[in-house]
Amino acid sequence: MDVLIVDDDAVTRFALCSALEEWGFIPVVAENADQALEKLATETTPHLLIIDWSMPGMSGPDLCKHIREREDGQFFYILMLTGKEGNEAIIEAMEAGADDFLSKPFDHRVLKVRIAAGSRIVRLEQTLNQLASRDALTQCWNRRMIDELFANSIAESTRKHSIFSLMVIDIDHFKAVNDTYGHAAGDNALKHVVNILNINLREYDQVGRYGGEEFVVLLPATDQNEAWGVAERIRSAIQFQPTILGDDRKIDLTVSIGIAEFDRNRDANQSAFFERADKALYTAKQTGRNRIVS
Ligand code: GH3
Ligand code: MG
Ligand code: MG
Numbered sequence: 001m002d003v004l005i006v007d008d009d010a011v012t013r014f015a016l017c018s019a020l021e022e023w024g025f026i027p028v029v030a031e032n033a034d035q036a037l038e039k040l041a042t043e044t045t046p047h048l049l050i051i052d053w054s055m056p057g058m059s060g061p062d063l064c065k066h067i068r069e070r071e072d073g074q075f076f077y078i079l080m081l082t083g084k085e086g087n088e089a090i091i092e093a094m095e096a097g098a099d100d101f102l103s104k105p106f107d108h109r110v111l112k113v114r115i116a117a118g119s120r121i122v123r124l125e126q127t128l129n130q131l132a133s134r135d136a137l138t139q140c141w142n143r144r145m146i147d148e149l150f151a152n153s154i155a156e157s158t159r160k161h162s163i164f165s166l167m168v169i170d171i172d173h174f175k176a177v178n179d180t181y182g183h184a185a186g187d188n189a190l191k192h193v194v195n196i197l198n199i200n201l202r203e204y205d206q207v208g209r210y211g212g213e214e215f216v217v218l219l220p221a222t223d224q225n226e227a228w229g230v231a232e233r234i235r236s237a238i239q240f241q242p243t244i245l246g247d248d249r250k251i252d253l254t255v256s257i258g259i260a261e262f263d264r265n266r267d268a269n270q271s272a273f274f275e276r277a278d279k280a281l282y283t284a285k286q287t288g289r290n291r292i293v294s
């Protein structure tokens, strides 16, 4: 687990780094609040923070307030490690948003157990996040999360005038799969489909399970023609790569896909845009399945 150390004193930073490494953490260092905020904006955002009080520029308590006021909903566990001591300092630090408080000079064994307590909370938060955002069966985004990502994509596309396409995928005659092979085999087929989606999509495309056997894919920076190419790759991969069951039986599947490219002038809102892709999917079903319609 990454731990961000924010302290203007090089000796303290060095002591904390070596202690944290010894305890199995990965230390990330910042000399002031600005550097700390930069480190929090990176991809491997540390969620456990040790923050000094007195620093040039923004103080530790002000940095705590700043982090708590961010709107991105991320959780950070903050231990304030400071030369200050006494109840007034504890109250001020924790009112500013710190989760814990320790005075310098600190006892290494005390810091170790405090950090262990913080890392338990960070892990719990990560588990909760995972449960709240992922589909338990396939591990792709759940409906709540893909809806949120979808709203963000539309906002970004509107703001930046960037292109963005949407794909709605529904497995054909899936009820018959359950009826023929059983519900557990049907579950395996759903996982297999999500694997194929992940293999055939780019890293920044997002897959969500929208309903039982229906998936939504967000394709940033993709126009309708490119989306069609991606959809065709997926359609054909699913048709020609059956799910292999443990007893060597195979489940052949096909999917129908509706695609639409976001058009600010035409799509009044998120649901109007979704509606266009969903209508295309409906047409794909009506005209024979195992096909793409835009
Ligand atoms: P269509 O080609 O028109 O989409 O037909 P369909 O049979 O796929 O569609 P329908 O909506 O009638 O049936 C969907 C089926 O998906 C019914 C339901 O039992 C199955 N299903 C939904 N969620 C799950 C799941 O989590 N696991 C399994 N095994 N089956 C599921
Ligand atoms: Mg200091
Ligand atoms: Mg279906």
Ligand code: MG
Residues within 6 Å of the ligand: 170, 171, 211, 213, 214
């Ligand atoms: Mg369906």
